[in-house]
Amino acid sequence: MWRRSIGSLMVSISRTYAAKESNMAQLIDGKSISQEIRKQLSQELKELVATGCPVPHLTAVIVGDDEASKKYVANKMVACQEVGISSETKRLPASTTQEELLQLIDDLNKDPLVSGILVQLPVPDHINERTICNAVHVEKDVDGFNEQNVGRLALDMDGIIPATPLGVKRLLEHFNIETFGRNAVVVGRSKNVSLPMAILLSSDGKYATKAMDATVTICHRHTPPKELARYCRNADIIVVAVGKVGLITKDMIKPGACVIDVGINRIKDEKTGTFKLVGDVDFDEVRQVAGHITPVPGGVGPMTVAMLLHNTLKAARKQFSDRKTC
Amino acid sequence: MWRRSIGSLMVSISRTYAAKESNMAQLIDGKSISQEIRKQLSQELKELVATGCPVPHLTAVIVGDDEASKKYVANKMVACQEVGISSETKRLPASTTQEELLQLIDDLNKDPLVSGILVQLPVPDHINERTICNAVHVEKDVDGFNEQNVGRLALDMDGIIPATPLGVKRLLEHFNIETFGRNAVVVGRSKNVSLPMAILLSSDGKYATKAMDATVTICHRHTPPKELARYCRNADIIVVAVGKVGLITKDMIKPGACVIDVGINRIKDEKTGTFKLVGDVDFDEVRQVAGHITPVPGGVGPMTVAMLLHNTLKAARKQFSDRKTC
Numbered sequence: 001m002w003r004r005s006i007g008s009l010m011v012s013i014s015r016t017y018a019a020k021e022s023n024m025a026q027l028i029d030g031k032s033i034s035q036e037i038r039k040q041l042s043q044e045l046k047e048l049v050a051t052g053c054p055v056p057h058l059t060a061v062i063v064g065d066d067e068a069s070k071k072y073v074a075n076k077m078v079a080c081q082e083v084g085i086s087s088e089t090k091r092l093p094a095s096t097t098q099e100e101l102l103q104l105i106d107d108l109n110k111d112p113l114v115s116g117i118l119v120q121l122p123v124p125d126h127i128n129e130r131t132i133c134n135a136v137h138v139e140k141d142v143d144g145f146n147e148q149n150v151g152r153l154a155l156d157m158d159g160i161i162p163a164t165p166l167g168v169k170r171l172l173e174h175f176n177i178e179t180f181g182r183n184a185v186v187v188g189r190s191k192n193v194s195l196p197m198a199i200l201l202s203s204d205g206k207y208a209t210k211a212m213d214a215t216v217t218i219c220h221r222h223t224p225p226k227e228l229a230r231y232c233r234n235a236d237i238i239v240v241a242v243g244k245v246g247l248i249t250k251d252m253i254k255p256g257a258c259v260i261d262v263g264i265n266r267i268k269d270e271k272t273g274t275f276k277l278v279g280d281v282d283f284d285e286v287r288q289v290a291g292h293i294t295p296v297p298g299g300v301g302p303m304t305v306a307m308l309l310h311n312t313l314k315a316a317r318k319q320f321s322d323r324k325t326c
Numbered sequence: 327m328w329r330r331s332i333g334s335l336m337v338s339i340s341r342t343y344a345a346k347e348s349n350m351a352q353l354i355d356g357k358s359i360s361q362e363i364r365k366q367l368s369q370e371l372k373e374l375v376a377t378g379c380p381v382p383h384l385t386a387v388i389v390g391d392d393e394a395s396k397k398y399v400a401n402k403m404v405a406c407q408e409v410g411i412s413s414e415t416k417r418l419p420a421s422t423t424q425e426e427l428l429q430l431i432d433d434l435n436k437d438p439l440v441s442g443i444l445v446q447l448p449v450p451d452h453i454n455e456r457t458i459c460n461a462v463h464v465e466k467d468v469d470g471f472n473e474q475n476v477g478r479l480a481l482d483m484d485g486i487i488p489a490t491p492l493g494v495k496r497l498l499e500h501f502n503i504e505t506f507g508r509n510a511v512v513v514g515r516s517k518n519v520s521l522p523m524a525i526l527l528s529s530d531g532k533y534a535t536k537a538m539d540a541t542v543t544i545c546h547r548h549t550p551p552k553e554l555a556r557y558c559r560n561a562d563i564i565v566v567a568v569g570k571v572g573l574i575t576k577d578m579i580k581p582g583a584c585v586i587d588v589g590i591n592r593i594k595d596e597k598t599g600t601f602k603l604v605g606d607v608d609f610d611e612v613r614q615v616a617g618h619i620t621p622v623p624g625g626v627g628p629m630t631v632a633m634l635l636h637n638t639l640k641a642a643r644k645q646f647s648d649r650k651t652c
Contacts, residue, residue, distance in 0.1 A: 155473055181548040
């Protein structure tokens with residue numbers, strides 16, 4: 001009797017455990033997917049160079065001493081080396097004037113050996129970020145932040161698409177997440193991530209950007225919380241890029257939905273007392289309801305770097321063919 | 327007894343009638359509002375010229391013999407004359423090559439006497455519409471179709487906004503329709519109307535485009551009808567620009583919602599046997615539920631022409647000040 005009850009208790013525990021396991025969302029491992037993409041890019045680059053083309057080159061520019069910026073750029077440079085893209089980082093003092101920065105960008109625009117230019121944001125307050133983004137030549141604008149590339153994306157034209165939304169698209173494709181005619185919600189309305197994401201999700205797949213034909217709702221800081229929850233609960237795909245810990249909770253998720261977390265927040269881990277990175281999604285709770293979910297870190301982040309490399313190779317190919325270099 | 331029942335019957339009829347009347351949506355009379363705007367533009371233009379500035383000039387280009395295009399352009403030219411904008415129409419044969427058209431646009435781009443250039447769409451099939459739109463100089467692009475102006479709108483930058491969505495914004499402002507944090511639905515995803523409309527509705531009002539801070543859902547041909555109805559029923563503002571008679575019906579409208587009909591469809595009036603213009607909204611039914619509604623014709627259409635004039639005056643002012651002409 002005693003044994004039996006223990007036995008049944010253990011059975012019920014294991015059942016509960018099994019049920020929980022089977023309900024768990026599939027993890028979207030951006031790290032491993034981005035590594036596959038990097039290998040592929042490395043192979044494509046070898047083949048390009050084998051045809052007699054120059055090695056594509058990315059020049060990154062950092063103005064000032066922001067530690068995070070330095071770290072981001074360092075990661076990007078390492079990634080370039082890994083796939084065989086030649087790269088250099090130009091470090092300018094925080095005192096650099098806008099005119100000096102514009103002059104450097106102009107020189108890089110004209111330099112036929114430079115395939116891609118990346119000005120790490122943010123720039124110091126005395127420099128207008130938008131003026132700088134627009135100064136980078138549209139064909140070398142590997143971030144896709146130049147107003148012309150933004151317009152081209154909006155118009156379904158072939159151009160350079162910002163790395164993060166392009167990376168999210170690749171993740172959805174990798175897992176065959178259906179977007180055609182589905183309900184998608186983009187939380188946030190930033191110009192570098194959310195808006196291009198909304199355009200890519202909603203536009204026509206027949207054209208050059210191979211967009212995703214979803215019905216898209218753009219939510220933002222002025223969307224009432226109840227409305228945000230209502231839109232999310234009806235969404236097949238949610239992409240959140242706000243920078244607010246715990247913004248997206250379990251009760252806001254339709255069972256089986258795909259949840260893409262672009263948020264990166266540095267918080268103190270109360271257990272260890274150390275700092276850690278988390279997204280905008282309540283990961284541990286939401287993964288029990290969602291069908292697919294990206295972790296933070298290791299989800300969208302690595303894809304952003306991979307798509308920067310993709311954009312640099314794409315830009316180089318176009319410049320080589322326009323100039324009949326090879 | 328008999329009299330009394332007749333009396334009560336008449337009372338109940340009149341009550342029903344009164345109730346129906348009070349339920350009727352307020353008509354958004356774009357015709358009269360656009361006339362006010364034209365008067366204002368005419369006054370601003372007089373003042374501009376009085377300061378010694380040249381008279382702004384709009385050059386319209388028509389390629390081929392499309393009757394509708396001729397009519398549209400003729401209306402625009404009349405409107406120019408009315409407010410005092412100098413204008414001319416260049417008519418080119420359908421056989422015009424893309425190179426010839428690009429050469430004309432280049433000449434107009436360089437002509438300091440030309441403030442605005444309008445290439446009436448559609449162009450013949452052998453000419454690439456996008457190449458033409460991008461060829462018009464960004465500062466003279468009074469249609470706002472150039473990729474740079476599209477990018478500027480997306481980035482909340484000061485630029486030229488396509489006339490139709492800008493006209494819709496002016497209508498909403500005229501009737502003090504609250505958009506901040508409200509639910510808006512844009513039905514359609516055209517690049518000249520729907521996408522700029524969605525961007526204007528969802529973006530931040532703090533910046534140069536003075537956008538509307540609404541939560542926006544972009545629906546389109548691949549949005550399932552049930553989902554379209556669901557999104558519309560929750561919308562405070564609906565802007566429909568599809569070209570499908572009777573797409574938006576009474577049951578899809580939240581009581582009191584603002585319904586903006588950009589659709590223009592030519593149908594045969596079964597009563598008279600003649601042709602008439604109708605929108606995408608079932609006007610007679612929807613007006614019984616909506617709070618505000620635009621008629622077709624006489625709603626958005628006249629605003630589009632007024633905003634073209636606004637854009638021409640704006641473009642001229644900027645060119646005069648950039649060149650220190652006056």
